[in-house]
Amino acid sequence: MNEELEKIQKARLVLQKIAKGINPVNGEQIEQESFLNDPRIIRCFYYVAEVLDNVAKGAYSSRRSGPGAAKFFITPEQKARVQFPEGKIGVNEFSKCINMCIDLNESKKLTGVELNKRLKALGILSEEQTEEGKTRTVINDNSKNYGFESEKKNYNGVEYEMVMINDKGKQYLLENIEEIMKAEIPSEQKNSDQ
Template sequence: MKEDLTKLLEAKMIIEKLANGVNPIDQSQIDSSHFLNDSKIIRSLFYLVNYLNDEISNSKIIGKPKRFIITEEQIAKIQLPTGKLGLNDFAAAVNEVIDPLFTKKLSGAIVSKKLKELAILSETVNEDGRKRTVTNEISSSYGIEMITRFYDGRPYNQVVFDELGKEFLLNNLNRLFE
C-alpha cells in the first residue's frame, strides 16, 4: 500500500509539472510551441491533478495517514536552516514539503526514536526520572553533538546536527522510515 501511494504521489507531481509547463525530467521550461503548452492540454492536466487529489483523499487508499512517506523529489525540495539544527527544526523543514493528505507529519520525537533504534543516539534518565535523548560514542561520526541552550534563563542540553548530520538525515530519510 505504501508503494502504491508513493507511485500515485510521484505520478501526480509529474502531471502537475507538465501542467505548469515544466519538463519533469530536467526541470527546464517546456518550449512555448510544444503541444503540452496548448491551453486545452494544460486545462486537462490541471483537471487530472485536481481529480487525483480528490480521489486519493476521498478513497480508502489513505484515510488518515498512519505512516510517514516522502518522495525523492520532495526530499530534494527540503530547505534546511543554516547552522546547527535540532530535530524539531529538521522535522518542521521536512513538513514544509510533504502533503499531509497523503503522509503523516514528521516530528523530532519520531526521528529521535529511529536514531536510538540504530544506536546513533542514546537515552538516559535524569535525577527526576525523566528520559532524555543524548549523544553517544558514535554520534559525532554522524555529525551529531550535544550543546547547551537557554530557555527562560534556564540551561538545557539539545542534540543538534551539523552539516554532516543534516546530510546524513536527508540521505537516509526514506531508510529511517521503511
C-alpha cells in the first residue's frame, strides 16, 4: 500500500508540474505553443492532481456521506491555515488553496467554476459571449472594488483576457467564502462551464 501511495504522489507531482508549465522530465518551461499551455488542459491537470491527492489522503469517494458533503463548509480554524501564493492568482489556484485546508469528508470541494458562478450571481464578475458562441467570465465595473483584475495572456499566439485575483480579492474571498458559496445561481448559469 505504501508503494501505491508513493506512485500516486509522484503522479500528482508530475501533473502539477505540467499544469504550471514545467516539463517534468527536464525541468524546463514547456513551449508556449504547446497544447499543454491551453487553459482547458491546465484545468484538467489541476483537477486530476487534486483527485490523486484526495485518493492518497483517503478522502476521495464518488459519493461522500459526511454531514456537509452536499455543501461547501469551512471552519475558522481551516480558514486560518489557508495560504496563498504571492501575487495575483486565478480562481482555480484560489480554490486549490482552500481545498488543501478543508475536510473533504465534511465539505463539498470548492471549484473555480462554482466560485465563478456565485461571483457572477453576486454581480462581482460578469459573463460575455465569444465570437465562437461560447461564454467566458470577465470583470465588470464592480470587480475592481472586490480585488479582481483582467490580465492579458497568450496561448499559441492568441491573446486572451484572464480574470485574476489580487491580494485584496484573496482577502475578500477568504473572509466571505461561506456567504459567496450560498449565493443563488440563476438557472441560465447552472449549466455554464466557465
